[in-house]
Amino acid sequence: MFFFLFPIGVDFRARRYPVVTFTLMGLCTLIYLAQLACTASGDDHAVDEWVFQYLWLRPDKSYWWTYLTAMFVHGGFFHLAGNMVYLFIFGSCVEDLIGRVRYTIFYLLCGLAADFSQILLSAEHFNSDIPFGGASGAIAGCIGGFLLLLAKSWVDFKWVFFFFFRFWTGNLRLPAWLVIAFFFTSDIMDMFIARLDEFNAGGVAFAAHVGGMAFGMGLIALVKLQLRRSGGLDWVEEEDEEPTVGVLGSRPAPQPSAAWHTSDMRVQPRMPSPAAAPVIVPVDTATIYLSWDGVNYGPYSLAQIQPMFKRGEIPPAACYWQQGMEEWRNAEELRDPGTG
Numbered sequence: 001m002f003f004f005l006f007p008i009g010v011d012f013r014a015r016r017y018p019v020v021t022f023t024l025m026g027l028c029t030l031i032y033l034a035q036l037a038c039t040a041s042g043d044d045h046a047v048d049e050w051v052f053q054y055l056w057l058r059p060d061k062s063y064w065w066t067y068l069t070a071m072f073v074h075g076g077f078f079h080l081a082g083n084m085v086y087l088f089i090f091g092s093c094v095e096d097l098i099g100r101v102r103y104t105i106f107y108l109l110c111g112l113a114a115d116f117s118q119i120l121l122s123a124e125h126f127n128s129d130i131p132f133g134g135a136s137g138a139i140a141g142c143i144g145g146f147l148l149l150l151a152k153s154w155v156d157f158k159w160v161f162f163f164f165f166r167f168w169t170g171n172l173r174l175p176a177w178l179v180i181a182f183f184f185t186s187d188i189m190d191m192f193i194a195r196l197d198e199f200n201a202g203g204v205a206f207a208a209h210v211g212g213m214a215f216g217m218g219l220i221a222l223v224k225l226q227l228r229r230s231g232g233l234d235w236v237e238e239e240d241e242e243p244t245v246g247v248l249g250s251r252p253a254p255q256p257s258a259a260w261h262t263s264d265m266r267v268q269p270r271m272p273s274p275a276a277a278p279v280i281v282p283v284d285t286a287t288i289y290l291s292w293d294g295v296n297y298g299p300y301s302l303a304q305i306q307p308m309f310k311r312g313e314i315p316p317a318a319c320y321w322q323q324g325m326e327e328w329r330n331a332e333e334l335r336d337p338g339t340g
Helices: 019-041 044-054 077-098 100-120 136-149 176-196 206-230 234-241 302-310
Strands: 002-010 154-163 166-175 288-292 295-300 319-322
Touching: 002 077, 019 044, 019 077, 019 100, 077 100, 077 136, 077 206, 100 136, 100 206, 136 176, 136 206, 154 176, 166 176, 176 206, 288 302, 295 302
Parallel strands: none
Antiparallel strands: 002 154, 154 166, 288 295, 288 319
């Protein structure tokens, strides 16, 4: 008998393609596959010894680069797969909200904070001869940052229950703050338990999780303050004030059955009705969503959309929607009358 629960998405639709997140995932996977290839073609013991010496972080005999390479190594397939799922779900949202350059720096700093947290909170500190590695410390920073950026969001889970050769599956939705608070609390408890065991010879680096998440929340608090002053988070906060409930939670949706989902970015809009009354569109407020070929884009302001018409970036069949509209309308209504 066993019960397994894993996340499958959040109710937030990223505006940017998660280039940095996919690059990080690719590096982690590439290093793991390279290690497997070397192991299959040579001496297993020699390969593992080289990897642990030059890629993993061993505090008593560490090289300067291992503080970075330790973020990209994994001890097995399930270790890698689990980390990549969490990195995609939470990291891609943080990347979208704070920007790719900030996110790259943020991720690496969280990984370094996780490294030093594990060293400082371990029994022998920098004299420890136990190597550790994995992306979970940096990912914990992304999860902590996600909490501060999207505190009102929901996390979707898939659960699997097995009992006497029979399987049951289903879906479960939980508030992000509850899920992340549970992760953080359980990691703190496990960290103290592991700290009390002076003869602990390895296992999960809970101190890295705690340090990475705490550092990520602190860093995002500063970034969020900067973005709020510059108006970079206005569109998120406007959505939180008047949420439209969809299948996966409270986020703007062009129709009640459409879900903004990190892992499902294609939504089929309803076609506009000629009888529907037009909605007054603010010029400088990013509240307009565009859609063509079954894909939604936005939000944009009217001042952003009209130059897109001039550049020919919006096809004639495109539709638009904003909060307060009952259905999609033809995007040609937004074209500047002076442009063809």
